[in-house]
Amino acid sequence: GAGVSQTPSNKVTEKGKYVELRCDPISGHTALYWYRQSLGQGPEFLIYFQGTGAADDSGLPNDRFFAVRPEGSVSTLKIQRTERGDSAVYLCASSLTPGDYTEAFFGQGTRLTVV
Amino acid sequence: QKEVEQNSGPLSVPEGAIASLNCTYSDRVSQSFFWYRQYSGKSPELIMSIYSNGDKEDGRFTAQLNKASQYVSLLIRDSQPSDSATYLCAVNTNKIIFGKGTRLHILP
Numbered sequence: 001g002a003g004v005s006q007t008p009s010n011k012v013t014e015k016g017k018y019v020e021l022r023c024d025p026i027s028g029h030t031a032l033y034w035y036r037q038s039l040g041q042g043p044e045f046l047i048y049f050q051g052t053g054a055a056d057d058s059g060l061p062n063d064r065f066f067a068v069r070p071e072g073s074v075s076t077l078k079i080q081r082t083e084r085g086d087s088a089v090y091l092c093a094s095s096l097t098p099g100d101y102t103e104a105f106f107g108q109g110t111r112l113t114v115v
Numbered sequence: 116q117k118e119v120e121q122n123s124g125p126l127s128v129p130e131g132a133i134a135s136l137n138c139t140y141s142d143r144v145s146q147s148f149f150w151y152r153q154y155s156g157k158s159p160e161l162i163m164s165i166y167s168n169g170d171k172e173d174g175r176f177t178a179q180l181n182k183a184s185q186y187v188s189l190l191i192r193d194s195q196p197s198d199s200a201t202y203l204c205a206v207n208t209n210k211i212i213f214g215k216g217t218r219l220h221i222l223p
Binding site: 033035040041042043044045048055056091093102103104105106107108109 | 119121123147149157158159160161164203205207209210211212213214215216
Protein backbone atom coordinates (compact mmCIF):
# COMPACT_ATOMS: atom_id res chain seq x y z
CA GLY A 1 0.00 0.00 0.00
CA ALA A 2 0.90 3.65 -0.20
CA GLY A 3 1.49 4.04 3.51
CA VAL A 4 1.41 2.20 6.81
CA SER A 5 -2.17 1.31 7.66
CA GLN A 6 -3.39 0.61 11.19
CA THR A 7 -6.77 -0.73 12.21
CA PRO A 8 -8.88 0.08 14.06
CA SER A 9 -8.20 3.79 14.43
CA ASN A 10 -9.99 3.78 17.77
CA LYS A 11 -10.75 0.96 20.17
CA VAL A 12 -12.63 1.14 23.44
CA THR A 13 -12.58 -1.98 25.56
CA GLU A 14 -13.48 -3.01 29.06
CA LYS A 15 -10.84 -3.77 31.64
CA GLY A 16 -9.89 -7.44 31.49
CA LYS A 17 -10.80 -7.93 27.84
CA TYR A 18 -8.52 -9.07 25.02
CA VAL A 19 -7.69 -6.78 22.09
CA GLU A 20 -5.88 -7.10 18.79
CA LEU A 21 -4.36 -4.19 16.92
CA ARG A 22 -3.40 -4.60 13.29
CA CYS A 23 -0.62 -3.01 11.23
CA ASP A 24 -0.21 -3.29 7.47
CA PRO A 25 3.23 -1.91 6.54
CA ILE A 26 4.38 -0.26 3.36
CA SER A 27 4.71 -2.90 0.66
CA GLY A 28 8.21 -4.36 0.56
CA HIS A 29 9.26 -3.03 3.96
CA THR A 30 10.95 -5.81 5.88
CA ALA A 31 11.32 -4.05 9.23
CA LEU A 32 8.28 -3.29 11.38
CA TYR A 33 8.11 -1.51 14.71
CA TRP A 34 5.44 -1.16 17.38
CA TYR A 35 5.48 1.81 19.73
CA ARG A 36 3.16 3.05 22.45
CA GLN A 37 2.66 6.77 23.03
CA SER A 38 1.05 8.30 26.08
CA LEU A 39 -0.03 11.93 26.24
CA GLY A 40 2.94 14.30 26.37
CA GLN A 41 5.50 11.52 25.87
CA GLY A 42 7.56 10.34 22.94
CA PRO A 43 6.86 6.98 21.31
CA GLU A 44 7.95 4.17 23.62
CA PHE A 45 9.54 1.21 21.85
CA LEU A 46 7.71 -2.11 22.26
CA ILE A 47 8.93 -4.61 19.65
CA TYR A 48 10.78 -4.73 16.34
CA PHE A 49 10.40 -7.35 13.59
CA GLN A 50 12.83 -8.23 10.85
CA GLY A 51 10.74 -10.24 8.44
CA THR A 52 8.71 -12.79 10.40
CA GLY A 53 10.85 -12.87 13.51
CA ALA A 54 10.95 -10.53 16.48
CA ALA A 55 14.46 -9.10 16.45
CA ASP A 56 13.96 -7.22 19.70
CA ASP A 57 10.98 -7.50 22.04
CA SER A 58 12.67 -5.89 25.02
CA GLY A 59 10.09 -3.08 25.17
CA LEU A 60 7.06 -5.26 25.77
CA PRO A 61 5.99 -4.26 29.30
CA ASN A 62 4.87 -7.71 30.49
CA ASP A 63 3.60 -11.07 29.30
CA ARG A 64 0.13 -9.69 28.61
CA PHE A 65 1.57 -8.15 25.45
CA PHE A 66 2.44 -10.24 22.42
CA ALA A 67 2.97 -9.50 18.74
CA VAL A 68 3.18 -11.63 15.62
CA ARG A 69 4.06 -11.18 11.98
CA PRO A 70 3.52 -14.65 10.52
CA GLU A 71 4.10 -13.88 6.83
CA GLY A 72 6.53 -11.02 7.18
CA SER A 73 4.00 -8.39 6.22
CA VAL A 74 0.95 -7.65 8.40
CA SER A 75 1.56 -7.62 12.14
CA THR A 76 -0.85 -7.97 15.03
CA LEU A 77 -0.24 -6.65 18.53
CA LYS A 78 -2.22 -8.63 21.08
CA ILE A 79 -3.00 -7.47 24.59
CA GLN A 80 -4.56 -9.85 27.09
CA ARG A 81 -6.43 -8.91 30.27
CA THR A 82 -6.30 -5.22 29.43
CA GLU A 83 -5.75 -2.71 32.21
CA ARG A 84 -6.62 0.99 32.35
CA GLY A 85 -2.89 1.76 32.22
CA ASP A 86 -2.74 0.22 28.75
CA SER A 87 -4.72 3.18 27.41
CA ALA A 88 -2.50 4.97 24.87
CA VAL A 89 -1.97 5.45 21.17
CA TYR A 90 -0.29 2.41 19.65
CA LEU A 91 1.87 3.34 16.68
CA CYS A 92 3.26 1.08 14.01
CA ALA A 93 6.15 2.03 11.74
CA SER A 94 7.92 0.25 8.91
CA SER A 95 11.21 0.68 7.11
CA LEU A 96 12.59 -0.71 3.87
CA THR A 97 15.38 -2.72 5.45
CA PRO A 98 16.60 -3.37 8.94
CA GLY A 99 19.95 -1.96 9.92
CA ASP A 100 21.53 1.35 10.69
CA TYR A 101 20.67 3.54 7.74
CA THR A 102 16.93 3.19 7.60
CA GLU A 103 14.09 5.63 7.86
CA ALA A 104 10.90 4.52 9.53
CA PHE A 105 7.46 5.74 8.48
CA PHE A 106 4.46 5.70 10.79
CA GLY A 107 0.85 4.72 10.47
CA GLN A 108 -1.88 6.92 11.90
CA GLY A 109 -2.02 4.92 15.12
CA THR A 110 -4.70 3.09 17.09
CA ARG A 111 -6.07 4.93 20.09
CA LEU A 112 -6.83 2.32 22.74
CA THR A 113 -9.03 3.25 25.67
CA VAL A 114 -9.56 0.76 28.46
CA VAL A 115 -12.55 1.61 30.64
CA GLN B 116 20.49 8.01 31.91
CA LYS B 117 17.75 8.01 29.29
CA GLU B 118 18.89 6.91 25.85
CA VAL B 119 17.62 10.02 24.04
CA GLU B 120 17.09 13.28 25.89
CA GLN B 121 15.31 16.43 24.78
CA ASN B 122 14.11 19.52 26.56
CA SER B 123 10.32 19.19 26.69
CA GLY B 124 9.75 22.93 26.22
CA PRO B 125 7.59 24.65 25.28
CA LEU B 126 10.01 26.62 23.16
CA SER B 127 8.46 29.88 21.94
CA VAL B 128 9.99 31.54 18.89
CA PRO B 129 8.76 34.64 17.02
CA GLU B 130 7.60 34.13 13.46
CA GLY B 131 10.49 34.57 11.02
CA ALA B 132 13.18 33.77 13.61
CA ILE B 133 15.37 30.67 13.85
CA ALA B 134 14.15 27.83 16.07
CA SER B 135 16.88 25.64 17.56
CA LEU B 136 16.03 22.19 18.90
CA ASN B 137 18.55 20.03 20.69
CA CYS B 138 18.96 16.36 21.54
CA THR B 139 21.59 14.23 23.27
CA TYR B 140 21.95 10.46 23.16
CA SER B 141 23.78 7.93 25.26
CA ASP B 142 24.74 5.08 22.91
CA ARG B 143 28.05 5.88 21.18
CA VAL B 144 27.57 3.20 18.52
CA SER B 145 24.49 4.88 17.09
CA GLN B 146 24.91 5.53 13.39
CA SER B 147 21.70 7.18 12.25
CA PHE B 148 19.64 10.01 13.65
CA PHE B 149 16.23 11.37 12.76
CA TRP B 150 13.96 14.30 13.43
CA TYR B 151 10.21 13.76 13.34
CA ARG B 152 7.48 16.38 13.56
CA GLN B 153 4.24 15.51 15.31
CA TYR B 154 1.17 17.68 15.22
CA SER B 155 -1.34 17.26 18.03
CA GLY B 156 -3.44 14.15 17.52
CA LYS B 157 -1.39 13.00 14.53
CA SER B 158 1.37 10.45 14.06
CA PRO B 159 5.05 11.40 13.74
CA GLU B 160 6.24 12.54 10.31
CA LEU B 161 9.88 12.16 9.27
CA ILE B 162 11.42 15.50 8.32
CA MET B 163 15.20 14.94 8.47
CA SER B 164 17.71 12.14 8.73
CA ILE B 165 21.44 12.53 9.29
CA TYR B 166 24.21 9.95 9.37
CA SER B 167 27.52 11.87 9.24
CA ASN B 168 29.07 14.54 11.40
CA GLY B 169 28.33 18.06 10.26
CA ASP B 170 25.34 19.81 8.80
CA LYS B 171 22.62 18.61 6.45
CA GLU B 172 20.28 21.16 4.93
CA ASP B 173 16.84 20.62 3.41
CA GLY B 174 14.91 23.77 2.64
CA ARG B 175 14.35 25.71 5.86
CA PHE B 176 15.59 22.78 7.97
CA THR B 177 19.20 22.04 8.96
CA ALA B 178 20.19 19.02 11.00
CA GLN B 179 23.52 19.07 12.80
CA LEU B 180 25.33 16.03 14.18
CA ASN B 181 28.33 15.83 16.50
CA LYS B 182 29.06 12.20 17.32
CA ALA B 183 31.97 13.05 19.64
CA SER B 184 29.62 15.10 21.82
CA GLN B 185 26.68 12.72 21.22
CA TYR B 186 24.60 15.67 20.18
CA VAL B 187 22.16 16.30 17.35
CA SER B 188 20.20 19.44 16.66
CA LEU B 189 17.59 20.80 14.28
CA LEU B 190 17.47 24.40 13.11
CA ILE B 191 14.34 25.80 11.50
CA ARG B 192 14.93 29.06 9.62
CA ASP B 193 12.22 31.63 8.90
CA SER B 194 9.88 29.94 11.39
CA GLN B 195 6.23 29.82 10.39
CA PRO B 196 3.13 29.31 12.56
CA SER B 197 2.67 25.98 10.75
CA ASP B 198 5.95 24.82 12.30
CA SER B 199 4.26 24.79 15.71
CA ALA B 200 4.36 21.12 16.71
CA THR B 201 6.27 18.64 18.84
CA TYR B 202 9.65 17.69 17.41
CA LEU B 203 10.89 14.20 18.22
CA CYS B 204 14.54 13.23 18.07
CA ALA B 205 15.14 9.55 17.25
CA VAL B 206 18.32 7.48 17.30
CA ASN B 207 18.95 4.10 15.74
CA THR B 208 20.66 1.89 18.33
CA ASN B 209 19.80 -1.41 16.61
CA LYS B 210 16.24 -0.24 17.11
CA ILE B 211 14.86 3.27 16.72
CA ILE B 212 14.49 5.01 20.07
CA PHE B 213 12.71 8.34 20.55
CA GLY B 214 13.11 11.20 22.95
CA LYS B 215 10.09 12.70 24.69
CA GLY B 216 9.95 15.54 22.19
CA THR B 217 10.18 19.32 22.36
CA ARG B 218 7.03 21.39 21.95
CA LEU B 219 7.68 24.32 19.63
CA HIS B 220 5.34 27.30 19.49
CA ILE B 221 5.83 29.91 16.77
CA LEU B 222 4.44 33.26 17.84
CA PRO B 223 2.68 35.16 15.01
